[in-house]
Amino acid sequence: MCGIVGAVAQRNIVSVLVEGLRRLEYRGYDSCGVAVLAGGEPKRARSVARVSDLDAQVRETRLEGVTGIAHTRWATHGAPVTDNAHPIFSRDAVALVHNGIIENYESLREMLRGKGYVFVSQTDTEVIAHLIHSMYRGDLFQTVRDAVKQLHGAYAIAVVHKDQPHTVVGARQGSPLVVGVGQGENFLASDALALAGSTDRFAFLEEGDVVEITLDGVKIVDREGIHVEREVRTVAAYGGAVELGPYRHFMQKEIFEQPRAITDTIPQADQFDASLFGDRASDVFGDIDSLLILACGTSYYSGLTAKYWLESVAKIPTQVEIASEYRYRESVPNPKALVVVISQSGETADTLAALKHAQSLGHTHTLAVCNVATSAMVRLTGMSFLTHAGTEIGVASTKAFTTQLAGLFVLAVTLGKLRGHVDARQEAAYLAQLRHLPAALNSVLALEPQIIAWAEEFARKENALFLGRGLHYPIALEGALKLKEISYIHAEAYPAGELKHGPLALVTEAMPVVTVAPNDTLLEKLKSNMQEVRARGGELYVFADSDTRIVSEDGIHVIRMPEHYGLLSPILHVVPLQLLAYHTACARGTDVDKPRNLAKSVTVE
Numbered sequence: 152m153c154g155i156v157g158a159v160a161q162r163n164i165v166s167v168l169v170e171g172l173r174r175l176e177y178r179g180y181d182s183c184g185v186a187v188l189a190g191g192e193p194k195r196a197r198s199v200a201r202v203s204d205l206d207a208q209v210r211e212t213r214l215e216g217v218t219g220i221a222h223t224r225w226a227t228h229g230a231p232v233t234d235n236a237h238p239i240f241s242r243d244a245v246a247l248v249h250n251g252i253i254e255n256y257e258s259l260r261e262m263l264r265g266k267g268y269v270f271v272s273q274t275d276t277e278v279i280a281h282l283i284h285s286m287y288r289g290d291l292f293q294t295v296r297d298a299v300k301q302l303h304g305a306y307a308i309a310v311v312h313k314d315q316p317h318t319v320v321g322a323r324q325g326s327p328l329v330v331g332v333g334q335g336e337n338f339l340a341s342d343a344l345a346l347a348g349s350t351d352r353f354a355f356l357e358e359g360d361v362v363e364i365t366l367d368g369v370k371i372v373d374r375e376g377i378h379v380e381r382e383v384r385t386v387a388a389y390g391g392a393v394e395l396g397p398y399r400h401f402m403q404k405e406i407f408e409q410p411r412a413i414t415d416t417i418p419q420a421d422q423f424d425a426s427l428f429g430d431r432a433s434d435v436f437g438d439i440d441s442l443l444i445l446a447c448g449t450s451y452y453s454g455l456t457a458k459y460w461l462e463s464v465a466k467i468p469t470q471v472e473i474a475s476e477y478r479y480r481e482s483v484p485n486p487k488a489l490v491v492v493i494s495q496s497g498e499t500a501d502t503l504a505a506l507k508h509a510q511s512l513g514h515t516h517t518l519a520v521c522n523v524a525t526s527a528m529v530r531l532t533g534m535s536f537l538t539h540a541g542t543e544i545g546v547a548s549t550k551a552f553t554t555q556l557a558g559l560f561v562l563a564v565t566l567g568k569l570r571g572h573v574d575a576r577q578e579a580a581y582l583a584q585l586r587h588l589p590a591a592l593n594s595v596l597a598l599e600p601q602i603i604a605w606a607e608e609f610a611r612k613e614n615a616l617f618l619g620r621g622l623h624y625p626i627a628l629e630g631a632l633k634l635k636e637i638s639y640i641h642a643e644a645y646p647a648g649e650l651k652h653g654p655l656a657l658v659t660e661a662m663p664v665v666t667v668a669p670n671d672t673l674l675e676k677l678k679s680n681m682q683e684v685r686a687r688g689g690e691l692y693v694f695a696d697s698d699t700r701i702v703s704e705d706g707i708h709v710i711r712m713p714e715h716y717g718l719l720s721p722i723l724h725v726v727p728l729q730l731l732a733y734h735t736a737c738a739r740g741t742d743v744d745k746p747r748n749l750a751k752s753v754t755v756e
């Protein structure tokens with residue numbers, strides 16, 4: 152999604168701004184730009200190509216300045232053309248970058264047109280620039296504080312005015328923004344990662360905050376206009392994550408990092424204990440009678456998998472909802488439900504909004520499963536479980552998913568124990584299985600050469616079906632999502648028992664049918680479903696546990712997984728599906744880490 156970088160320094164900061172954009176590139180964008188205050192007026196460079204093209208432009212035009220802002224845009228309003236790229240100017244006095252969506256932009260545009268402002272872009276963003284220009288009376292900080300009161304929707308902004316050559320003002324409401332604190336220089340960014348080369352000290356702004364950064368100071372006011380301090384934290388180790396190392400793509404690197412990510416995520420303690428989820432958890436866990444899981448995309452599928460664990464291990468009723476649907480429907484709140492929100496970044500706009508909606512309905516028991524300790528989601532929930540996947544660069548999530556699954560399994564066993572459904576022997580067995588997972592994952596990763604051979608076949612297809620049953624149905628959904636996200640092959644997933652209720656009509660020799668076949672209680676049912684596919688000429692590509700006795704024969708291709716891994720089997724079975732999608736995309740020559748139209752950290756609705 153969009154990225155923001157801003158800086159005030161005593162040195163030329165163009166390279167800092169462009170380097171910041173480079174670090175945010177992985178999130179996906181369709182245009183980019185940078186503006187600096189140079190000799191009074193703002194000057195800018197914009198590109199509808201990559202940040203490297205912007206870099207070449209600023210070098211060629213010798214764009215220089217000590218104060219500036221920069222942006223990667225993922226278009227929501229207006230095509231990705233240069234006129235819509237940020238920074239957006241107002242009358243060559245104000246330059247502004249914006250993440251988010253201004254919902255009342257049409258009425259503001261009419262009002263501003265009435266005042267003589269001419270709109271040159273199709274963006275919603277342009278109204279903010281003109282609004283600030285129209286209200287400016289010599290104090291940019293005060294102007295922004297007044298102007299944002301007129302904005303409805305979500306935003307993070309950074310803005311400069313030609314008459315204040317050493318000031319950048321920022322504001323956040325619904326989109327993330329952090330302050331980077333330097334020595335004699337200060338920064339703003341939508342993600343601390345963008346500033347990894349410049350500082351490791353950050354203040355994380357709260358919703359409604361407006362901030363002014365100057366050479367030697369940072370001033371923040373909250374939504375009530377009261378001056379506040381936000382704790383400055385040292386956040387190290389952002390640097391290494393953006394290095395690709397020996398891998399061809401970040402997605403491949405992240406698939407292979409999963410054994411390490413799981414090791415770092417599973418608790419060190421010898422017991423499953425409520426304290427793993429925060430101080431309040433032991434009280435809350437004793438009080439709840441159900442779970443409501445809210446998430447989007449891949450995180451939604453981790454929630455769907457967790458439902459099976461929560462109901463079978465903890466015997467607690469669990470509902471899983473797509474966050475963007477939940478937030479807009481009339482639901483019946485149950486104050487005894489534990490609301491679990493799942494997000495890699497902890498900034499996913501739809502999930503954050505769903506969380507706030509749940510809280511507004513009276514839900515007080517909230518828990519985040521999240522990869523970023525400093526995220527809005529972790530700050531907004533009473534309890535959390537942090538996954539330790541490390542920075543995930545590939546837009547298609549991999550290690551964030553498997554670490555979420557590990558965290559949700561820990562939650563299921565912890566609740567099962569508290570509710571008297573998991574005894575000491577079972578607890579020890581679950582713990583041993585979790586601890587052995589990294590080794591089991593390594594043996595699945597060793598299947599890569601066989602999967603590459605399948606990927607060559609898949610690369611020539613335009614459609615694929617994925618089948619799973621029970622606990623592995625969400626894994627089939629995730630496999631289909633991975634394939635469509637990065638290879639652009641149309642893929643659908645079904646619980647195998649549903650085939651005969653519709654999708655069987657699609658099955659011909661041209662339709663590869665990927666089947667997730669663990670050796671669980673549904674195996675015999677699944678084998679019958681596979682026969683239904685074979686009878687219609689469909690080609691089956693089966694990931695079968697080695698103890699299933701499913702063998703390769705005409706029209707049935709089999710890759711053998713390690714023996715059945717019990718309840719944790721989904722964490723193993725998703726890995727070959729990630730590799731299949733990855734290698735199929737490579738064979739088709741798509742941009743694996745930045746698939747078209749998609750973005751990382753979906754911070755707009």
Ligand code: HGA
Nearest residue numbers: 152153225227228250251
């Ligand atoms: N609405 C603005 C910014 C879009 C955005 O935040 N994307 O992530 C635009 O379309 O320019």
